[in-house]
Amino acid sequence: ETGVTQTPRHLVMGMTNKKSLKCEQHLGHNAMYWYKQSAKKPLELMFVYSLEERVENNSVPSRFSPECPNSSHLFLHLHTLQPEDSALYLCASSPPPGQGAGELFFGEGSRLTVL
Amino acid sequence: AQSVTQLGSHVSVSEGALVLLRCNYSSSVPPYLFWYVQYPNQGLQLLLKYTSAATLVKGINGFEAEFKKSETSFHLTKPSAHMSDAAEYFCAVRNQAGTALIFGKGTTLSVSS
Numbered sequence: 001e002t003g004v005t006q007t008p009r010h011l012v013m014g015m016t017n018k019k020s021l022k023c024e025q026h027l028g029h030n031a032m033y034w035y036k037q038s039a040k041k042p043l044e045l046m047f048v049y050s051l052e053e054r055v056e057n058n059s060v061p062s063r064f065s066p067e068c069p070n071s072s073h074l075f076l077h078l079h080t081l082q083p084e085d086s087a088l089y090l091c092a093s094s095p096p097p098g099q100g101a102g103e104l105f106f107g108e109g110s111r112l113t114v115l
Numbered sequence: 116a117q118s119v120t121q122l123g124s125h126v127s128v129s130e131g132a133l134v135l136l137r138c139n140y141s142s143s144v145p146p147y148l149f150w151y152v153q154y155p156n157q158g159l160q161l162l163l164k165y166t167s168a169a170t171l172v173k174g175i176n177g178f179e180a181e182f183k184k185s186e187t188s189f190h191l192t193k194p195s196a197h198m199s200d201a202a203e204y205f206c207a208v209r210n211q212a213g214t215a216l217i218f219g220k221g222t223t224l225s226v227s228s
Contacts, residue, residue: 004158033215043205043218056214090158101147101166102209104216106158
């Protein structure tokens with residue numbers, strides 16, 4: 001079983017749909033992240049959760065809504081998205097301070113296409 | 116504020132040739148630096164990390180990187196490229212708050228036979 005699992009791997013949705021991306025980590029980490037990867041652009045940090053509390057929110061539009069019910073699960077709820085939101089959404093986790101240098105462990109991503 | 120710049124969006128080498136991928140950083144505190152690799156349709160995999168212990172860092176798959184404070188650089192090298200090294204490579208620095216990583220734009224490595 002991989003360390004960080006993302007579902008679905010591929011998602012196609014219309015602009016009026018509501019969908020969710022799911023991330024689960026099996027590494028015992030206490031921080032989880034959402035990054036957006038678009039073509040020709042650097043990875044964009046969207047949200048950071050530490051011990052289930054949101055610690056960073058990088059000016060992300062409200063049509064993206066994160067949820068972290070526990071330290072192993074992270075969701076990204078999507079509604080009324082725009083075509084420019086089409087991208088690869090990457091989930092990552094990191095170990096507690098003192099157990100690493102802050103390195104991230106990534107899932108394989110969810111490829112989102114908005115029509 | 117922390118940032119990284121990767122010089123060259125695309126690098127092409129022949130199989131068996133030296134691989135050199137360049138990364139320069141900017142940091143207001145002693146940096147924690149990372150290199151990641153991404154194969155098509157996959158997430159990012161950690162290659163190596165610098166945490167101030169040793170300036171020459173060895174990673175997986177034969178890659179290594181050297182931290183040079185005077186040049187604010189953390190270039191990634193491999194003595195002999197393999198076809199399987201073809202991928203996208205990202206340099207990253209930990210942000211000042213220590214809460215996340217800031218990534219460069221990436222460098223695509225192509226390896227020809």
